[in-house]
Amino acid sequence: MTDNPTADAIPLTVLGTGAMGTALVRAWLAAGHPVTVWNRTHARAEALAAEGATLARTAAEAVSANRLVIVCLLDDASVGAALADVDLTGRDLVDLTTGTPADGRARAAWATAGGARFLDGGIMAVPPMIGDADSGGYVLYSGSSALFEEHRDTLAVPAGTRYVGEDAGFAALHDVALLSAMTGMFAGVSHAFALIRREDVAPRDFAPLLAGWLTSMAPSVHLAADQLEGGDYGKGVVSNLAMQVAGNATLLRTAEEQGVSAELLTPYMGLMERWLAEGHGEEDGTGVVELLEVGRGRADA
Incomplete structure (x- = not known):
């Protein structure tokens, strides 16, 4: 932590000191930002006081302490409960709680009605990556571009930033789309390891081949994007x-x-077979995206 915060190290509030919230607070403290913290279970925030954070007894007290307020709670319902009776007038509210695009849009409308500017965020990192400039972690932001531009440097302290648009639902949309792709990749990885599990093939020997193959296939997403x-x-x-x-x-x-x-x-494979049956054999597999769109007569059939 810096003993003498610089003039541009603006003060901020963080609501939620779970694993991710704590990592965020520590990154801002280390950069010299005065940080006020609140957690529903007060004892879980006490360790941060020894590191220089100011503890607030209530969410309202924490919000009133600073203009910039970062929220990192369990889910959108937790955000609503924590801020139900809090005056947000004049506040810049940045919600880093994991949610859906609909959550982000509804929370933006709610915050704006309460007199606040709003950004939704999707954290593409795990706690150990926060505060490590070389980790590759970043946060997706959507909502008020004016808020983002004003606080860009502060928001960039814990992790890189990616602003994806004025639509407050876009951060969550990008977040979930990326995580969904990751989930599919993990499914393939699990199947690959299962195939070799009973053979005289060491997983550690196979892993470099698997990682290299997946890396070589990754650029195909650019062709798929062009096709779409x-x-x-x-x-x-x-x-x-x-x-x-x-x-x-x-x-x-x-x-x-x-x-x-x-x-x-x-x-x-079933989707591939259906797209083939519709006469698309000379294409590649990108067209199965159309089969996934509920309401177009296929995925909901």
Whole structure:
């Protein structure tokens, strides 16, 4: 922690001192920012007092202490409960609580009606990455661009920043989209390790091959984006959908031989087969995105 905060190290309030909230507070303290903290369970915030934070007994007291207020609680319902009777007039409210796009938009309307400017945030990091400039962690922000620009430097202290638009739901939308892609990747990784588990193949020896393969495949997202924006799913195809679907049979037979359930693969394979049946064999798999859009006669059929 810096003993003499610089003139531009503005004071701020943090509501919520769980693992992530605590990491955020420590990063701001280390950069010389005076920080007021509040947590529903007061004892969990006491350790931060020894590190220089000011403890508030109530959320209202914490909010009144500073113009910039950061919220990092369990869920949107917790945010509503904590701030139910708090005067937000003139405050800059930045909500880093994980939620949905609808949560972000509703919370923005609520905060604005209460006299505050509002930013929603999606933290693309785990607590150990906070405060480490080399970790690659960042926070997605959406909502008031004026608020973001004014506090950009302060918000950048714990992690990098990515502003994704005035629509307050966009931070959560980007956050969940990225996490969903990660979940799919983890599903594939789990299946891959399951295939080798009963063989004389050490997971540690296999892991570099797996990481390298996934890294080499990652740039394909740029082609998919071009295809989606242009509406041409045949653009730049190297391995067409008909070939991929035919190859799926080998993946399924191998899983059966190895005594591994294919349940992590078959939902996507089913979509591939449906898109192929609709006459898209010369394209690649990007078109399955259309099958996922509920209300277009496919995903909800």
